[in-house]
Amino acid sequence: MHVIATAGHVDHGKSTLVRALTGMEPDRWAEERRRGMTIDLGFAWTSLPDGQVAAFVDVPGHQKFITNMLAGVGPVAAVMLVVAADEGWCRQTGEHLAALHALGVEHGLLAVTRADLGDADLAIEEARDYLAATRLAGIEAVAVSPVTGEGLDDLRAALTHLVGALPPPPEEPARMWIDRCFSVRGVGTVVTGTLSSGRIAVGDEVELAPTGRRFRVRGLQSLQHDVSETRAVARLGVNLRGVKSEEIHRGQALISPGSYAAVSTVDVRLTDAAEELASELVLHVGSAAVPVRVRRFDNDTARLRLAQPVPVHIAERALLRDPGLQRIVAGVVLLDTMPPPLRRRGAAALRAKELIAMTDRPDPDGEIRRRGAVRHADLVAAGILGSADAGPPDAIRAADWYVDTTVWRRWTAGLTDAADRWATDHPMTPGLPRPSAVQQLGLPDPRLLDALIPATGALVSSAQGLHRPGVAATLPESAAAVLAELRESLAAEPFAAWEAEMLADRGLSDRYLATAVGQGLLFKVADGIYLLPDALSLAVDRVGDLPQPFTLSEARQALGTTRRVAVPLLELLDRRGMTRRVDNTRRVVSRTGAS
DSSP, X not given: OEEEEEEOOTTSSHHHHHHHHHSSOOOOSHHHHHHTOOOSOEEEEEEOTTSOXXXXXXXXXXXXXXXXXXXXXXTOSEEEEEEETTTOSOHHHHHHHHHHHHTTOOEEEEEEEOTTTSOHHHHHHHHHHHHTTSTTTTOEEEEOXXXXXXXXXXXXXXXXXXXXXXXXOOSOOOEEEEEEEEEETTTEEEEEEEEEESEEETTXXXXXXXXXXXXXXXXXXXXXXXXXXXXXXXXXXXXXXXXXXXGOOBTBEEEOTXXXXXXXXXXXXXXXXXXXXXXXXEEEETTEEEEEEEEEOSSSEEEEEEEEEEEEOTTOEEEEEETTTTEEEEEEEEEESSOOOOOSTTHHHHHHXXXXXXXXXXXXXXXXXXXXXXXXXXXXXXXXXXXXOOOOTTSEEETTEEEOHHHHHHHHHHHHHHHHHHHHHOTTSOSXXXXXXXXXXXXXXXXXXXXXXXXXXXXXXXXXXXXXXXXXXOOOHHHHHHHHHHHHHHHHSTTOOOOXXXXXXXXXXXXXXXXXXXXXXXEEXXXXXXXXXXXXXXXXXXXXXXXXXXXXXXXXXXXXXXXXXXXXXXXHHHHTTSEEESSSSEEEEOHHHHO
8 A cells, every 4th residue: 555645725626636536535524525625634545557555645725724734744755736727836735845845755746637627737837846946846747637537547647656666664663643533332442544664463562652551452444444464554543452532632653662752852953944933833743743842053953842742763854833924934854852951051052063963864873972872772762773773883782771982991991990099098998889880980870880890800899899809998007006906905815805985995986896807807796895706716615624514604704704795705605506505504515516
């Protein structure tokens, strides 16, 4: 199937021509048929002489309904521009042509209708003058009269040439811009639109963008036939499960889940822009019409802030319309769907230079270089990579991120420097904590740290943090001197632990004592009680020489210490299985535990 939009001034015979070609009534509403004017989008189709199917999106020509017209032409790649021979080129024809040019439509044909009522050759010549400066310059022209049948066979032949020259649909995820939504008794919610890329099948999960809600496809219909799956390009009706028709509206889209970024801020290149742009315009993309605030960087670039998100990819075309002036004021090419904030003075000027240097097509290398680091999923959602693409070979791939090689080298060097500085500034805890490392480097994802550590070639990770191999905690000289004095005192009297007050008075804080324990210089029996590391085995030897069983008092005397030390020491020996109680007052040495 090939989908073609009509375009042209009101009452130039677009719907009449479609009716003559297809034998179908494109105007859906009774009011349209009563007034002889297309108000909303109409649809019809026909088989061409070579067997291909051409489906027409018939758009309104009246200026009042330009938003509906743009919703119809937005998702399609070909147009049938209609001009009446008895009236010639009109204002609304020009606005339709400006929209097609801004949207990048390059494939079409010119149908001069009512050839029986006017000079068709003159109308064709006039139209070619207007087309000459646009993307549709040189398209085939056909004079036709739906009333007499003159030229209808030539028009069908021209349509056959047109669809034969259309490029294949883009290799992109599925996206169907919604132009209608309604409820059918016994069926449920149905949405219609043009599937411009990808495929949709019954049973698929689809995402309603920009809401993020997901639904199952209950049924598909194309050209009034039930189908199990459809590939782009196609006019399609989709029956959705689990949603009410009033929850969906024109301008939303059905997409493959996670395949398009629903963006509310986008940087763009302006094409054929007016010298002066209002700060508030309407962006037309696909079937959506969204109010935007415009911040123009220079003549060629701008930032758009959308009133509501739209699902788009980089390099797509759209247009800006001024509803006050009632005309199209610029075409746009989407350059960045993830633009950086402009916080610093002069940031807008620098941004303009970046945008001018960008191409009008996806550039994975450039995106990674400009951003320094970017997630694979974000590149997919922006249309820069396919979901299965491996990404640029020169970029570093780590934890679902692509990192520019220059940034990666800066991070690895910075991580080593940060770890060394931390070890110097914190000798008692020389391991750089992981959160501090992430913060100091400005990593966008803590998971990147796991890939950076081995890349440094100099650091290891342990429970103490990040540090060079062999780095150990050290005490300040003053604390080390007091510790040496304590160890010397305990060597002479192994169980004569210093009082907690004395430890504090001599400057051995809990942190210093914990460091000494971690280094194996002291052993902590209980809070405020520190002995040498061999204290337990020495205590077992001494109480083992006593007549068994022994009492606390006998143990205290054998150890040469006080109850403050003896009580927690013996309880610790009990817990370790080195001694055991035989009753409430006596213990024995457990030879198995002691060994």
